[in-house]
Amino acid sequence: xxxxxxxxxxxxxxxxxxxxxxxxxxxxxxxxxxxxxxxxxxxxxxxxxxxxxxxxxxxxxxxxxxxxxxxxxxxxxxxxxxxxxxxxxxxxxxxxxxxxxxxxxxxxxxxxxxxxxxxxxxxxxxxxxxxxxxxxxxxxxxxxxxxxxxxxxxxxxxxxxxxxxxxxxxxxxxxxxxxxxxxxxxxxxxxxxxxxxxxxxxxxxxxxxxxxxxxxxxxxxxxxxxxxxxxxxxxxxxxxxxxxxxxxxxxxxxxxxxxxxxxxxxxxxxxxxxxxxxxxxxxxxxxxxxxxxxxxxxxxxxxxxxxxxxxxxxxxxxxxxxxxxxxxxxxxxxxxxxxxxxxxxxxxxxxxxxxxxxxxxxxxxxxxxxxxxxxxxxxxxxxxxxxxxxxxxxxxxxxxxxxxxxxxxxxxxxxxxxxxxxxxxxxxxxxxxxxxxxxxxxxxxxxxxxxxxxxxxxxxxxxxxxxxxxxxxxxxxxxxxxxxxxxxxxxx
Ligand SMILES: *Cc1c(COP(=O)(O)O)cnc(C)c1O
Numbered sequence: 001x002x003x004x005x006x007x008x009x010x011x012x013x014x015x016x017x018x019x020x021x022x023x024x025x026x027x028x029x030x031x032x033x034x035x036x037x038x039x040x041x042x043x044x045x046x047x048x049x050x051x052x053x054x055x056x057x058x059x060x061x062x063x064x065x066x067x068x069x070x071x072x073x074x075x076x077x078x079x080x081x082x083x084x085x086x087x088x089x090x091x092x093x094x095x096x097x098x099x100x101x102x103x104x105x106x107x108x109x110x111x112x113x114x115x116x117x118x119x120x121x122x123x124x125x126x127x128x129x130x131x132x133x134x135x136x137x138x139x140x141x142x143x144x145x146x147x148x149x150x151x152x153x154x155x156x157x158x159x160x161x162x163x164x165x166x167x168x169x170x171x172x173x174x175x176x177x178x179x180x181x182x183x184x185x186x187x188x189x190x191x192x193x194x195x196x197x198x199x200x201x202x203x204x205x206x207x208x209x210x211x212x213x214x215x216x217x218x219x220x221x222x223x224x225x226x227x228x229x230x231x232x233x234x235x236x237x238x239x240x241x242x243x244x245x246x247x248x249x250x251x252x253x254x255x256x257x258x259x260x261x262x263x264x265x266x267x268x269x270x271x272x273x274x275x276x277x278x279x280x281x282x283x284x285x286x287x288x289x290x291x292x293x294x295x296x297x298x299x300x301x302x303x304x305x306x307x308x309x310x311x312x313x314x315x316x317x318x319x320x321x322x323x324x325x326x327x328x329x330x331x332x333x334x335x336x337x338x339x340x341x342x343x344x345x346x347x348x349x350x351x352x353x354x355x356x357x358x359x360x361x362x363x364x365x366x367x368x369x370x371x372x373x374x375x376x377x378x379x380x381x382x383x384x385x386x387x388x389x390x391x392x393x394x395x396x397x398x399x400x401x402x403x404x405x406x407x408x409x410x411x412x413x414x415x416x417x418x419x420x421x422x423x424x425x426x427x428x429x430x431x432x433x434x435x436x437x438x439x440x441x442x443x444x445x446x447x448x449x450x451x452x453x454x455x456x457x458x459x460x461x462x463x464x465x466x467x468x469x470x471x472x473x474x475x476x477x478x479x480x481x482x483x484x485x486x487x488x489x490x491x492x
Contacts, residue, residue, distance in 0.1 A: 031075075032075065035083075036104075040104050043092065043470065044470070046091070046447075047448075048091045048094055049086075049445075049450050051445060056085060059081045089102070093449040093450065093479065095449065095450065095465050095466055096451060098254060098416070099311060100309075100311045101467070102315075102316045103314050103469075106315050106369035106370070106372065106373050108369075109316075109368040109370070112368060113365035113366070114365075116368075120152075120354055120366075120367070121353070121362050122341075122354040122355055123348050124349065127367070131354065133367075134367040134374075135150045137379075138307075138309075139323055141284075141287060142284050142287050142307065142323065143299065144305070145325070147327060148324060149323070149326075149327030149330040150324060150330075150357075151322060151354065152366055152367055153320040153321065153358060154319075154360075155308060155317075155318050155319070155320040156308040157199035157202065158320055158359070159306035159307070159308070159320040159321060160277075160281075161199070161206060161207075162322045162359070163305070163322050164200070164203045164277065165334075166326075166333045167303075168188060168245065168246070169333045170275060171274075172188065181208040188213055188243050189215055189234075189237045189243065189245060190204060190246040191214075191215050191217055191230060191246070191274070192214060192217065193260060194216040194217065195225075195250060195256070196248060196279070197281065200248060215233055217229050223255065223258035224258045225260045225265070227264055227265070244274055245275060247265055247269045247274045247277070248279060249262055249276070249278045249279070250278075250279045251279065251280040251282070252281070252282025252284075252414060252416075254416075254454075255416075255418070255454050255456050256410040256413075257282065257283070257413060257414040257415060257416035257417075259283050259413075262278065262298025265298075276302050276303045277305070278299055278302040278305045278306070281308040281320075282308075282312075282414075282416075283299075284299055284307035284312075285307060285313065285382070286386055288379055288386070289384070289387045289390070290387060293383075304323065304324050304325070305323045306320065308320050309321060311467055312382070313370060314373070314469055315366070315369050315370050319369065319370055334356055336356070337353070341353060388469075389469075389471070390414050392415070393414065393416065393417055393466045394412045395473060395476065396417060396464060396476045396479075397417045400417070400419045403480070403484070405422060406419055406421060406484075407419060409459055409461045410461075415466045416463065416466075417464050418462065420436050420460065420461045421483065421484075423435075423491045425491070429459070435487070437460075439462070439486050440452070442490075443479075443482060443483065443486060446482075448479070449478070449479045464479075
């Protein structure tokens with residue numbers, strides 16, 4: 001019986017995912033590279049976005065494949081059904097929300113990272129060293145000391161979550177990892193402006209502190225946090241028996257790009273014994289932009305800082321980063337060494353366990369795409385590109401201010417501005433909102449430009465965020481002429 005089973009096992013053909021015919025796969029790979037180069041090279045000629053036809057939508061509801069299919073055939077589906085319908089953030093006229101525009105070298109980095117295949121959970125291998133080198137470069141970019149600690153994350157949301165976790169644990173006054181939030185004596189309070197990114201709400205909720213623990217402080221006319229109001233809120237909370245624990249400054253808000261007064265907040269955090277965190281997902285990288293670096297002075301005083309290489313460094317998604325001045329506090333929040341992850345004196349397990357610095361155990365090799373592009377271009381070019389984007393936004397801002405049919409609601413101080421189409425015949429707020437949404441949607445659907453919208457001071461507006469190295473001034477001129485054309489069509 002036993003013998004028979006062994007025989008059956010030998011008779012079974014052993015399988016692998018490697019191809020039987022490497023030459024065919026190689027030829028297809030070359031074609032994919034050729035197509036990819038053309039895809040990015042000719043991106044200016046394609047629409048900024050296009051709606052998907054019904055058959056394309058239906059295609060993605062097809063059944064799970066049970067049997068093999070020809071890779072050639074599958075790639076044809078990719079070229080026909082996937083590649084023509086991107087989000088479009090790589091396109092020169094994509095200015096929605098706040099993203100990066102990717103880069104070809106970064107894409108090669110993702111490919112090579114997958115081929116080399118290392119898991120960045122840790123270990124004694126080159127990818128782990130490269131990952132740490134990129135984290136060290138990140139410290140240098142924002143003026144943190146080499147003794148600081150940090151990790152690459154999947155984005156700014158995770159970076160902020162990790163930072164707020166450390167802040168909570170340090171300020172809890174109890175061993176929160178062991179006893180949980182129920183053991184906290186005085187409920188913790190975190191502070192940020194009412195312009196704070198929504199990921200902080202998710203973070204305090206996830207951390208078990210609850211949405212109300214995040215106090216939204218009113219903002220000044222320029223959308224920076226009102227420091228007098230902040231002081232009062234802290235004092236009031238203390239009087240009520242809460243424990244003010246953490247101050248979150250935003251260096252570049254999503255709505256308008258406002259940068260809180262970092263030095264004043266650093267001083268206040270120190271005086272009030274609060275953890276000082278800076279959400280620099282939009283603005284931190286301005287530290288390398290010669291003409292605008294002064295705007296984020298004070299960043300280096302943060303105890304923790306979150307920023308986003310997949311925004312300002314245009315790393316293909318995903319790549320975020322969080323840094324901590326207090327390396328021990330960072331590790332103390334996440335380190336767990338189970339019996340199967342003991343460090344060895346030699347061999348593969350002799351390296352640092354990088355999973356001790358965040359939530360992921362297995363982690364992708366996202367450092368390579370950043371490393372390649374930084375080496376290819378040098379950090380100075382990325383700084384100049386940030387200055388360029390800000391100059392472009394300021395140009396657009398000036399042109400909008402000169403155009404009687406457009407109303408500027410928040411001029412570009414950095415690379416974000418808000419405005420609306422406002423025809424002479426006065427309209428109600430609702431009608432104006434409807435009109436502007438329709439303009440935005442038509443610009444998207446006609447493949448002209450991708451804008452988003454928001455509401456500031458209770459007023460609905462269109463929003464342009466230029467974090468795009470492919471944008472040219474002529475693209476902005478086109479936006480204006482087309483926007484006025486569509487506006488006129490809709491109001492005639
Ligand atoms: C983009 C952004 C985030 C979230 O970052 P993701 O990379 O999208 O997770 C957080 N804060 C600010 C200010 C942002 O602009």
